[in-house]
Amino acid sequence: MEEYANLRSIAARLRRHIISMVAAANSGHPGGSLSAVEILTTLYFKLMKLDVSQPRWNQRDIFVLSKGHASPVYYAALAERGFFSPEELLSFRKINSRLQGHPDRENIPGVDMTTGSLGQGLSAANGMALAAKLDGQEQRWVYVLLGDGELQEGQVWEAVMTAAHYHLDNCIAFVDWNGLQIDGEVSQVMNTSPLKEKFAAFNWHVQEIDGHDFAQIIAAVETAKAAKGRPSAIIARTIKGKGVSFMENQAGWHGRAPGQEQAQQALKELEVE
C-alpha cells in the first residue's frame, strides 16, 4: 500500500481543492468530482505523457472529461500537475475567471477538449484517436471519462460504435460508475446496466474495477493498452461524494455546494491522510 502513498496524498489534496472551490463558488458539482479523484490522480500523476510547459505538445497523451460538470476535480488535477497555479482554483465559476463552470479548451492550459453538454466527449476523443493513428503515433493514448448517467445520451452509443468500427485501440474510456444522477439512482431514472455486457456487445475490450484503488486502475490501463484492435472500457465502481461522510452516496450532492460549516467539516475529514 505504501507504494501508492504519493498518489494517496495527491488525491487527498485534490479532494480538499474540490471542496474549497465549490464552497468558494457557492456552486458546482462536488459528488461526481469526488468519485473520479483516483482516476484523474492516476492519469495525471502516474500514466499520462505530458509536458506542462507545452500544454499542446503534439506527442502528449490526451484526456477528455466527457462528464464536464466534474470540472472541479479536473482543474484541481491540472493545477497540482503544474499547468497553472493552485491559487487560481478559488476563481472557479466566478466572473472573468478562466475556470469556467465547464471545461473550456480555448482558455485553460491543459484542457484538451471543451465539454459540458453531456454525451459529446467520446466522439471528440475518437476524433483525436483517429488523428493520432493517421499521424502514425502508435504510442499516444487518448483517455476519456464518462459518467454512468451520461451513458443515457444516444450520442455515446454512436461513438461507442465508431471507436470499435475504426479499431481505436488507442482510446481508453473510463466509466465513473457511481450509480447516481441528479434525479436519483441511475437504475431508477433510466437504467444503463448491464454496462459490461453492453460495451462487450459493441466489440469493446471491457474491464470492471474498483475506481478508488490505484493498483487496479494502473493494472487496468496496462491491460487496456495491450488489447490490440479494440477500444477499451474500464468500468470503475466508485462512490459518489467519496471521502466526505455526509456526501457519500447522496444524489443530492450532485450539483450543490456545501455551506461554510459543511465545507469546514469536509476539509477536516479530508485532513487525515
Added chain:
Amino acid sequence: MAKTATRDAYGKALAQLGAENEQVVVLDADLSGSTKTAAFAKEFPRRFFNLGIAEADLIGTAAGLAAAGKIPFASTFAVFAAGRAYDQIRASVAYPKLNVKIAATHAGLTVGEDGATHQMNEDIALMRALPNMTVVVPADGPEAGAATLAVARHQGPVYLRLGRPAVPDIHGEDYAFDLFKAPVLREGGDVAIFACGYMVHLALEAAAQLEKQGISAAVVNVHTIKPLDKETVLRYARRCGRVIAAEEHSIIGGLGSAIAEVLGEEQPTHMVRIGVRDTFGESGKPAELLEKYGLTAEAIVQAARKLMQ
C-alpha cells in the same frame, strides 16, 4: 450557359484539396454519394471516415480531429447537420472555435420530392446565431469550388451551404473569390437586390426583365452571410434607396434578416424579403416548389415594382 450543382463543385474541390493538403480529412454520414464526398473517399480512403447514420457523432468526431490539428470537412444533408446536430455544432465546434468545416448539402426547397422533413429552410438562421461561426452560401459551381478551397484556408468553424440541383454557372473559372467581400454582379441605381445561393441567378434574370421595364436593378451576390459585408450592403442601400433580399430559406433569420438588422440600425431602407414565408415545404419538383412558394424571378420583379410605386 453551363450548369453545375454546388454539391458537385464541392466534391471536385475536395478531391483537389486532398491532393494539396495532407491535413484535410473528410467525414460523412452514409450520404457520400449524394454529398459528393465519394470522390475524396475513393482517392484518399485513409483520410475518409464514414460515421454511419449518426450525425451527432459525425460532428463530434470532426471536432476531435480538428482539436488534433486536422482540417475536417463534415458532410451530410443540411437538415441533419444544422438541425439534428445543432448542440454538437454549438458546444463541440463553435464554442471552442474548432477548425471544422460543415459542408451541408441539399439545403432549401430544391431538395424537391423528399418533402418537408428534408427541406432545410432554417439552417442559415441557426448557424448565423452561433458565435464564431462563418456562414457561406455559394451561388453556383465555380463559386462553390472556390469557396471550398477558401474555407479550408480560413481558420475557424465554417458552415458551407450547398444545394442539390444544377444551377447556371454565373462566374467563370477565373473568378477571384473573396470570402469576406460580396461581389456586385450587376450595377443599378433604382433597387438593390441582395441574393444568395440558388436565388442569385434568378436575381440576375429579374434585373434583366426590370431593365426592359425601365427599372435599374443592382444585383449583389451575398455569398457570405456571416460575417456580412456590411460596407457593400450599406453602399447599395444608400445608392438605390430600395432593397430586396432573396434567399432559398425562411424569411426568418436568414440573409433578409441579416440585411434588415444592418439597415435597421444604420440606414433604414424600404425593403422586401423574398423567401419561404414561415412555412414548411412539401413534395414536388424543385421548379414547382419554387413557383408555389414564391421564389422566382417574377416574384423579385413584382417586389421591385412594388418598391418603385
